[in-house]
Amino acid sequence: MAVIETLxxxxxxxxxxxxxxxxxxxxxxxxVYPGQVFGFLGPNGSGKTTTIGMLLGIITPTSGxxxxxxxxxxxxxxxxRQRIGATLEYPxxxxxxxxxxxxxxxxxxxxxxNREVDEVLDVVGLADRQKTKFSACSLGMKQRLAIxxxxxxxxxxxxxxxxxxxxxPAGQREIRDVIRGLGERGKTIFLSSHILHDVERMxxxxxxxxxxxxxxxxxxxxxxxxxxxAVLRAECDLETLRAAxxxxxxxxxxxxxxxxxxxxxxxxxxxxxxxxxxKQGILLHHLAVERQTLESVFMRLTGAGDGFGAVx
Amino acid sequence: xTGPAEGGAxxxxxxYPALGPGVWRVLVRNEWFKATRRLAFxxxxxxxxxxxxxxxxxxxxxxxxxxxFTYALPDAWRSIFGExxxxxxxxxxxxxxxxxxxxxxxxxxxxxxxxGLSKSQWFWGKVILVLxxxxxxxxAKLVIGVGAATLGTDFSAAARPIxxxxxxxxxxxxxxxxxxxxxLGLLCAVTIRNAGPAIAVWFFWITLGEQLLPALVxxxxxxxxxxxxxxxxxxxxxxxPFEAFDAATYQRLVERAxxxxxxxxxxxxxxxxxxxxxxxxxxxxxxxxxxxxxxxL
Numbered sequence: 001m002a003v004i005e006t007l008x009x010x011x012x013x014x015x016x017x018x019x020x021x022x023x024x025x026x027x028x029x030x031x032v033y034p035g036q037v038f039g040f041l042g043p044n045g046s047g048k049t050t051t052i053g054m055l056l057g058i059i060t061p062t063s064g065x066x067x068x069x070x071x072x073x074x075x076x077x078x079x080x081r082q083r084i085g086a087t088l089e090y091p092x093x094x095x096x097x098x099x100x101x102x103x104x105x106x107x108x109x110x111x112x113x114n115r116e117v118d119e120v121l122d123v124v125g126l127a128d129r130q131k132t133k134f135s136a137c138s139l140g141m142k143q144r145l146a147i148x149x150x151x152x153x154x155x156x157x158x159x160x161x162x163x164x165x166x167x168x169p170a171g172q173r174e175i176r177d178v179i180r181g182l183g184e185r186g187k188t189i190f191l192s193s194h195i196l197h198d199v200e201r202m203x204x205x206x207x208x209x210x211x212x213x214x215x216x217x218x219x220x221x222x223x224x225x226x227x228x229x230a231v232l233r234a235e236c237d238l239e240t241l242r243a244a245x246x247x248x249x250x251x252x253x254x255x256x257x258x259x260x261x262x263x264x265x266x267x268x269x270x271x272x273x274x275x276x277x278x279k280q281g282i283l284l285h286h287l288a289v290e291r292q293t294l295e296s297v298f299m300r301l302t303g304a305g306d307g308f309g310a311v312x
Numbered sequence: 313x314t315g316p317a318e319g320g321a322x323x324x325x326x327x328y329p330a331l332g333p334g335v336w337r338v339l340v341r342n343e344w345f346k347a348t349r350r351l352a353f354x355x356x357x358x359x360x361x362x363x364x365x366x367x368x369x370x371x372x373x374x375x376x377x378x379x380x381f382t383y384a385l386p387d388a389w390r391s392i393f394g395e396x397x398x399x400x401x402x403x404x405x406x407x408x409x410x411x412x413x414x415x416x417x418x419x420x421x422x423x424x425x426x427x428g429l430s431k432s433q434w435f436w437g438k439v440i441l442v443l444x445x446x447x448x449x450x451x452a453k454l455v456i457g458v459g460a461a462t463l464g465t466d467f468s469a470a471a472r473p474i475x476x477x478x479x480x481x482x483x484x485x486x487x488x489x490x491x492x493x494x495x496l497g498l499l500c501a502v503t504i505r506n507a508g509p510a511i512a513v514w515f516f517w518i519t520l521g522e523q524l525l526p527a528l529v530x531x532x533x534x535x536x537x538x539x540x541x542x543x544x545x546x547x548x549x550x551x552x553p554f555e556a557f558d559a560a561t562y563q564r565l566v567e568r569a570x571x572x573x574x575x576x577x578x579x580x581x582x583x584x585x586x587x588x589x590x591x592x593x594x595x596x597x598x599x600x601x602x603x604x605x606x607x608x609l
Contacts, residue, residue, distance in 0.1 A: 056425070056426045057425055057426075057430070057431070058422045058431075058608060058609040059608045060608060078330065078331065078430050079331055081428060082327075082328035082330060082428050086426045087423075088422065088423075088426060089419075090419070092419040092422065092423035093418075093420065093423070094346060094418065094420055097346070097349060101349070104345075105342050105345065105346070106427050108329070108338045108341060109329065109330065109338060109342070109427045109428045109429055110328070110329075110427065110428055111328050111329045111334070111338075149427065
């Protein structure tokens with residue numbers, strides 16, 4: 001049974017009299033299964049938060065349906081939401097209350113005891129700062145408190161929207177460690193993030209959304225590859241370069257990408273490839289090795305960049 | 313941390329308060345917890361209490377230093393439930409608007425729903441808050457007013473009941489009048505979702521709106537004038553004086569007016585106007601619920 005299942009989920013925000021409004025989410029259908037760490041990726045304004053908001057009951061879908069733990073319908077969905085711990089966008093707490101008091105409020109709603117509040121404060125490393133007012137917390141503390149609130153009640157599904165937003169590298173690493181630990185404990189995690197290399201390291205599956213439409217959903221391993229490719233640039237025309245490279249026997253494939261040629265070849269054969277091209281009268285002025293990362297896939301699918309972006 | 317419980321609605325309701333009657337207890341506890349730690353609420357309550365302390369303390373002091381003035385129960389009920397009881401409506405409603413509207417600016421309303429409450433449960437939590445704030449402010453007024461009057465009362469010499477039934481009814485009337493005004497505040501808070509503008513709209517209505525509207529409409533439709541007596545704040549003010557519920561006090565006022573050759577004060581049916589106020593409160597809560605439900609958080 002899927003933990004999250006959406007079918008053509010759509011949200012159109014009302015516009016003015018002469019406007020049809022803004023289509024924030026456009027027929028998104030995705031499925032998240034138990035135990036997956038699902039990364040929900042997309043540029044700013046692509047509809048990630050709106051999609052999550054619909055699942056969490058704070059935004060009413062315009063059309064389409066969704067199921068949580070196989071349940072749909074208002075009362076069943078309310079019951080299913082009790083099994084979810086979630087935080088949306090910025091951590092939202094009462095600024096005049098302490099970290100502990102804020103968690104106590106959440107614990108009461110979730111039917112948990114104060115003892116569990118203490119446990120969660122320990123897990124997220126806020127036990128020493130539990131009396132600090134939320135308004136006096138650093139952004140990192142606020143994010144950790146938000147994660148702590150999601151952990152109360154030991155939820156089966158954890159939904160985190162940009163959990164590392166605004167954190168420094170050390171804070172990002174802390175949050176990453178907490179999320180990774182949750183994944184290792186078998187929790188299903190639905191995570192939206194801009195930090196693609198973090199997502200690549202933490203997530204088992206990803207969905208990429210662009211302008212409200214789900215562009216792809218796949219296992220991370222299927223999207224990325226450890227196999228390197230060589231990127232070549234020379235003064236000659238690209239087709240001549242591609243054809244010359246392809247004639248070199250160890251090359252498995254060669255294709256033109258923008259202003260360069262991408263060649264699938266083992267790293268050990270690169271010197272030979274260069275020598276082969278020189279013999280063909282082609283002098284390279286750029287030869288680099290790249291790996292296909294989640295970031296490069298994301299850039300390609302969302303049009304934010306052209307193909308392989310990250311240099312290994 | 314323990315794992316989730318399975319096996320039917322009853323165990324689920326026990327584990328998750330939002331799925332059973334236990335949610336009401338959680339809502340009361342959480343709303344009270346949040347309110348009593350909020351400086352804005354405490355300052356408003358403190359200021360209201362201070363004004364009441366000055367007023368009733370002043371009455372007591374005057375009674376102790378003057379032979380022709382008494383401040384003792386049961387006569388003091390008329391002083392406790394005077395027209396200045398309107399301050400309970402104003403201070404209580406202001407505190408309520410601040411408490412509710414900040415839930416939107418801090419986005420804690422949406423987080424409460426994310427944490428497991430339904431949108432309806434969240435709203436009913438605010439209705440509970442309306443009641444809690446009302447009980448606090450009316451309670452503060454009674455404690456201070458009755459407390460001061462008790463110091464001047466010779467209980468052994470009291471010929472009439474210290475707490476007559478009319479005092480209880482006047483308390484209910486004051487609370488219902490507050491509920492009417494505060495429900496309008498709740499409506500402003502959940503629709504405007506920002507403390508400053510919500511207070512401004514609420515205050516505009518009670519100070520100018522209810523004066524302007526009749527003045528404008530009766531120019532065109534003079535026969536409508538009696539209807540405007542039923543406007544929310546106008547009806548709330550009708551149940552504030554003690555004589556609306558106490559026939560003996562009203563009779564004394566009539567006699568005094570006759571002696572002084574002044575106009576006889578209008579008799580007010582306290583129960584009827586309490587009903588009108590209750591109807592306004594129900595209407596405002598219903599409209600607030602409708603407006604709240606149809607918008608995203």
